[in-house]
Amino acid sequence: MRLHARWAMLAVVPLLVAVLLASGCPKQEPPTTEPPQAGGPVAKQPPAEAKYKVVISTRPGQWNLDERVRGYKETIEKDYPEIGIVQVIDDETKYEVGQKQSSAMLAKFPDLAGFAGVNAASGPGIAAAVKAAGQSGKIVVVAMDGDTPILNLIKEGTINASVAQRQYFMTYVGVKYLYGLKHGYFRKPGDTSNPDLPEIPQEIDTGTVEVNKGNVEDFYTPSQGAKEQLASDHPDWVSLLSDRKQGEAEPNELYVCIGISTGVEYWNATKAGLEDVGKELGVKCKFEGPLEHRPDEQANILDQAIARKPAGILIAPGNPETLKLYINKAIDAGLNVICFDTDAPDSKRLAYYGTSNYEAGVMGAHILARELRVKSEQAPAAK
Amino acid sequence: MGEGSPQRREPVEQGSARIALANVARLREVVTFLIVAAVIVFFHFRTLPAHPGDPTPSVFLSGSNIRALLVGITTEAILVVGMAIVIVGGGFDISVGAVLALAGLVTVQTLKLGVPLPIGLLAGLATGALCGLINGTLVARLGMSPLIATLGMMMAARGLVTVHVHNYGATSSTDLPASYLALGQATVAGTQGFWIVVIAFAVVLVGDVLLRNLRWLRQAYYIGGNERAAALSGINVPRVRAVTFVICGVTAALAGIMNSARFGTATYEAGMGVELFVIAECVIGGASLVGGQGTILGAFLGVVLVNCVKNGLTQVGVPPDWQYVIVGGALIVFVTADIILARRRRG
Structure with a gap:
C-alpha cells in the first residue's frame, strides 16, 4: 500500500500540475470590462516619486x-x-x-x-x-x-x-417594472407582440451618493436615506403605475427577490425597498438567498422559486456563469426575471437595475x- | 460509537455485534425517515393550495418543487457517501468542498484540451483520489489530526482554484463539450439535470450496500469503535483509514464533476462552505463524530431532512437568517437525543 501510494503520488502530481498549466496556456485575455491583473500588483507600477x-x-x-x-x-x-x-x-x-x-x-x-x-x-x-x-x-x-x-x-x-x-431604489423600481409586465402596462425588451405598450428599460443606473461627515446622520435609516430622497431624486419612479387599476393584484401575488451573502447589513436597504413597494402595490415581496457567498446554493434557491411560479423574480447573481442556466430556465418557464445589484449579461434576463460599478x-x-x-x-x- | 455499544466488542463477536449494529442503525434510520415524513406533511399543509392547474395539492409537493429539490440535493447526497465512511472510521474531512472545486476545475480544463469525455472525468476523479490519498496518508500514516490534515488540504485546494480562476478567468459553458454539459443539464422526464439525480441516487445506493456488506470496508466500524482492539484483531488500521479518505476524495471529485456539468462552469466559489452542512447531515442521520456509528442511508436521510426543512421554510416565507437557526437547533436536538438514548441503553 505504501509503495502504491508513493507511485500514485508520483504519477498524479505532475499530471495535475501539467493539466492546470496546459489548460491556462496560452493565457486567456480577460474580458474588456475587467481590469487586467485586478488582484495583484498593478500592471503599470506608479513612479516611485508619486506624491x-x-x-x-x-x-x-x-x-x-x-x-x-x-x-x-x-x-x-x-x-x-x-x-x-x-x-x-x-x-x-x-x-x-x-x-x-x-x-x-x-x-x-x-x-x-x-x-x-x-x-x-x-x-x-x-x-x-x-x-x-x-x-x-x-x-x-x-x-x-x-x-x-x-x-x-x-x-x-x-x-x-x-x-x-442605492439598494432601496433597485428593488423599488425593479418590482414596479415586474408588476407592470405582469399586468400589461409594459412589454418585455424586444417583444413585438404588443407594440403599443412601452418597453421596460433594459438598464437603470440606480446611482451612488457620497457619505461624509456632513450628511452621515441621514444614512442611519433602514433605507439608508433613499426612501426620504425617492420623491426628489426620482419622481418618475414614484408616479410609475400610479394609473393602475385598484384591486387588480391577485391574492397572494408574489415577487421573489434573491440575494447572496444575505447575512450582511448591506441587504437591509434592499428589504426596505421591497417592503415599501409591496405595500404600495398591494403585493407580497419576499427576500431570500444563502447566508454565505454560495452561488450554487443560490441557484438551488432560484430553482425552488421557479417552482412557486411567482409573478416576478429579482436576482443578484453571486456568479453570473453559475446562475445563467437557472435564469434562462425561469425565462423559458414564462417568468419575468430582472437582475439587480449584480448582473448576468449573458443570460436571458430581461434587464439590469443597479449601480454602474465603473x-x-x-x-x-x-x-x-x-x-x-x-x-x-x-x-x-x-x- | 459510545462506550458499551455493540461495536465496542471484539471482532471475534462480529456476528452478534453486526446484528445489534444493524438493529440500532435501522431504528435510527426509521426515526429519521419518520421525521422526514412529518416535515413533508407539515410543509404540504402549510403551502396549500398549489397553483391553479397544478395536479398536486400543495406548492411543496408540486412536481416542479420536488424536481428542484431532487436536483438541489445531488451535490450533498454524493458528498455524504464519502463523508459517512470517513466518520464511521473515526475521522472527518473538511476539505470536501475545496476538493469538489478543484476536481471540477481539473475536469473542465482537461476537457478544454479536447480529450475524450472519459479521460476528462478520470482526470477529475484522479484529482479527488490524490487529495484523499494525501489526507489519508497524513492522518493514518503520520498520525496527524483529521482536522489539521484536511484543513490544510482545504486551503491548498481552494487556493489552487482561486489562483487559476483569478489568472485565467472562469470557464464558460461555451468552452465545454456538449456531452459533458448534457450530463448535468439534459432534461429527461421534465427534470433538468436528470442524470445527476440518477448518478447521485446510484452512488448512495451502491455506497450503502458496500458499507454494509463489503468486509474490508465494514472494518471501518471496528476502527471507529475501538481502534486499538481493531489493530489487535489483525485489521490493518492505517490502510483501511487511508482508504476511507481516498473514497471521500473520490466522491468529492464526483460531486465536483456533477456540479461543474450542471452549471457549465468551474468557479472558485463551488462547494464553498458545504463541508459543514455535509458533516451536520451525517450526524443528523445517525453518525457519531467519535466514530464507529452511522450509515450512508442515514446520512442521505439527513441530507433530505435538512434540504426539505430549508426548502419548506423558504416556501412559507421564513427569512434565511432564521433557517440557519432552525437547522442548527435541529442538529443540537438530534445529537442531544442520541446521547440521552445511548446512556439509557447502557443503563
Whole structure:
C-alpha cells in the first residue's frame, strides 16, 4: 500500500500540475470590462516619486468589484497623475482579512497616503488597521457602501467618505417594472407582440451618493436615506403605475427577490425597498438567498422559486456563469426575471437595475483625490 | 460509537455485534425517515393550495418543487457517501468542498484540451483520489489530526482554484463539450439535470450496500469503535483509514464533476462552505463524530431532512437568517437525543 501510494503520488502530481498549466496556456485575455491583473500588483507600477501612494482593497475576480477597481484606476491614470496606486490587495470581503492585508501595506509603505475600499467590508478592515497603526485621521480612507460600521467610522473620522449604493431604489423600481409586465402596462425588451405598450428599460443606473461627515446622520435609516430622497431624486419612479387599476393584484401575488451573502447589513436597504413597494402595490415581496457567498446554493434557491411560479423574480447573481442556466430556465418557464445589484449579461434576463460599478469607482477616485489634497493642505498648517 | 455499544466488542463477536449494529442503525434510520415524513406533511399543509392547474395539492409537493429539490440535493447526497465512511472510521474531512472545486476545475480544463469525455472525468476523479490519498496518508500514516490534515488540504485546494480562476478567468459553458454539459443539464422526464439525480441516487445506493456488506470496508466500524482492539484483531488500521479518505476524495471529485456539468462552469466559489452542512447531515442521520456509528442511508436521510426543512421554510416565507437557526437547533436536538438514548441503553 505504501509503495502504491508513493507511485500514485508520483504519477498524479505532475499530471495535475501539467493539466492546470496546459489548460491556462496560452493565457486567456480577460474580458474588456475587467481590469487586467485586478488582484495583484498593478500592471503599470506608479513612479516611485508619486506624491500620493494609495492602496486599493477589493475581492479580485468578482465582476462588480473589478469594475469599480477599473473605475478607480482609469480615473486616477487620466486625471490625477500625482496619485500612484502602489498595490491592490485581496480582503476576501472580510473585515479581519482586510485588516491584516492593510496592516501589511502600512508596514510595506511607510509613506502611504491613502486607501480605497471597493466593497462593504473593505472600509472597516482598512480602518481597523489604520487605527491600530495610530494613523487615524492621518491617512485618507475612502470606503464603499453605507453599512452602520462605516457610518460610525465616518463620524469618528477614521474613514473620510464612502460611496454608497442605492439598494432601496433597485428593488423599488425593479418590482414596479415586474408588476407592470405582469399586468400589461409594459412589454418585455424586444417583444413585438404588443407594440403599443412601452418597453421596460433594459438598464437603470440606480446611482451612488457620497457619505461624509456632513450628511452621515441621514444614512442611519433602514433605507439608508433613499426612501426620504425617492420623491426628489426620482419622481418618475414614484408616479410609475400610479394609473393602475385598484384591486387588480391577485391574492397572494408574489415577487421573489434573491440575494447572496444575505447575512450582511448591506441587504437591509434592499428589504426596505421591497417592503415599501409591496405595500404600495398591494403585493407580497419576499427576500431570500444563502447566508454565505454560495452561488450554487443560490441557484438551488432560484430553482425552488421557479417552482412557486411567482409573478416576478429579482436576482443578484453571486456568479453570473453559475446562475445563467437557472435564469434562462425561469425565462423559458414564462417568468419575468430582472437582475439587480449584480448582473448576468449573458443570460436571458430581461434587464439590469443597479449601480454602474465603473461609475462608482470613478466617483471614489474623485473623492480620494479631493481628500488627499485637503489632507495635504492641512498638514503644513498643522506644522 | 459510545462506550458499551455493540461495536465496542471484539471482532471475534462480529456476528452478534453486526446484528445489534444493524438493529440500532435501522431504528435510527426509521426515526429519521419518520421525521422526514412529518416535515413533508407539515410543509404540504402549510403551502396549500398549489397553483391553479397544478395536479398536486400543495406548492411543496408540486412536481416542479420536488424536481428542484431532487436536483438541489445531488451535490450533498454524493458528498455524504464519502463523508459517512470517513466518520464511521473515526475521522472527518473538511476539505470536501475545496476538493469538489478543484476536481471540477481539473475536469473542465482537461476537457478544454479536447480529450475524450472519459479521460476528462478520470482526470477529475484522479484529482479527488490524490487529495484523499494525501489526507489519508497524513492522518493514518503520520498520525496527524483529521482536522489539521484536511484543513490544510482545504486551503491548498481552494487556493489552487482561486489562483487559476483569478489568472485565467472562469470557464464558460461555451468552452465545454456538449456531452459533458448534457450530463448535468439534459432534461429527461421534465427534470433538468436528470442524470445527476440518477448518478447521485446510484452512488448512495451502491455506497450503502458496500458499507454494509463489503468486509474490508465494514472494518471501518471496528476502527471507529475501538481502534486499538481493531489493530489487535489483525485489521490493518492505517490502510483501511487511508482508504476511507481516498473514497471521500473520490466522491468529492464526483460531486465536483456533477456540479461543474450542471452549471457549465468551474468557479472558485463551488462547494464553498458545504463541508459543514455535509458533516451536520451525517450526524443528523445517525453518525457519531467519535466514530464507529452511522450509515450512508442515514446520512442521505439527513441530507433530505435538512434540504426539505430549508426548502419548506423558504416556501412559507421564513427569512434565511432564521433557517440557519432552525437547522442548527435541529442538529443540537438530534445529537442531544442520541446521547440521552445511548446512556439509557447502557443503563
